[in-house]
Ligand code: GUN
């Protein structure tokens with residue numbers, strides 16, 4: 001037997017097999033190499049189970065869950081605005097365009113102050129880890145230094161952060177107090193930000209990555225968009241933006257470019273396998289096909305969509321078309337840092353889409369058939385779907401995947417999940433965890449085989 005595992009974890013776990021099916025692993029040994037990658041998963045009937053258990057049990061390499069504790073893959077937040085953490089939970093009642101001009105751009109402009117940025121970013125990264133989010137795809141601000149600071153804080157705290165310096169170079173669309181100095185400066189800052197984060201990445205175990213980040217088409221000139229497409233190609237980076245989020249933005253792009261924002265982004269070289277577009281609520285069939293063909297993923301932000309999109313993403317339909325989907329909090333368009341809250345809203349919103357919400361219509365005319373998603377599908381989006389969207393080996397507890405996990409304790413003090421029936425099925429147990437867990441139930445969080453959060 002191979003004794004060379006760096007760590008061995010023992011316990012029960014849940015991991016997605018397909019969007020519809022979850023694998024409930026009862027008593028398993030998860031054997032990691034020194035890089036924090038799963039090398040073997042041993043079940044009790046495996047001939048090596050007993051010898052491995054005997055070899056590691058009682059050593060400092062062995063980590064065993066107690067009764068009532070379960071491993072879940074760490075959650076992946078596929079869309080979050082880090083600076084907006086400072087205003088999360090406020091101004092939830094005005095349209096996107098006014099919200100940006102009146103509240104959000106003034107707030108984001110304050111991140112030229114690195115002390116302020118540090119305070120907000122340290123609190124946010126710690127809060128996300130405590131909520132089970134092991135990987136996050138962040139928008140920072142236009143400021144190169146403060147954006148790099150966010151990447152450094154992720155590196156220090158052990159979170160897998162993918163961070164974008166936001167590009168807003170259009171002088172007509174963006175306020176004078178908050179924009180890039182010029183198109184050339186926007187591209188030069190993005191390029192040096194990419195280089196800095198790629199260097200920083202080499203010093204981390206879990207990885208931090210630079211992301212090419214045009215805020216959305218209305219913020220950017222054609223020249224910047226095309227230049228960003230080239231930079232993403234040159235440095236093989238991820239790309240993120242907002243796409244088809246609101247009628248206002250959609251109509252603006254049609255007027256300026258005479259095509260949908262999906263096709264415009266594609267022409268600029270911004271749709272590819274490592275691209276993630278937030279929202280995508282209003283994609284046409286042709287837009288959706290372009291997402292599928294290019295491998296572009298959707299960050300589904302179900303709480304935010306209630307407030308800014310005035311629509312519901314037809315997630316089930318887009319999954320069927322072969323588009324990768326993950327979940328995002330969209331702080332602070334969405335108010336909650338918890339992806340558990342977003343799982344719940346994704347399921348609820350899909351039911352409202354399917355059944356319709358106007359009670360004055362006859363039932364048969366209300367909704368969009370076949371729209372509902374199950375809790376299993378939402379769990380898939382927030383784990384395996386997110387990993388697939390980012391083209392990273394995360395989000396599943398399988399051989400060759402990275403050990404990013406949260407340990408859920410159903411008996412947490414003050415947050416018991418109240419399991420009364422001993423014979424509860426593993427699937428029902430997972431659903432109780434998804435619908436009822438609170439941060440108090442997240443006992444430990446591990447990223448790339450390292451413990452990054454422990455609840456006291
Ligand atoms: N579109 C452009 N900027 C933003 C933002 O900060 N939040 C959301 N939800 N949509 C945007």
Ligand code: FE
Nearest residue numbers: 242278330333
């Ligand atoms: Fe957003």
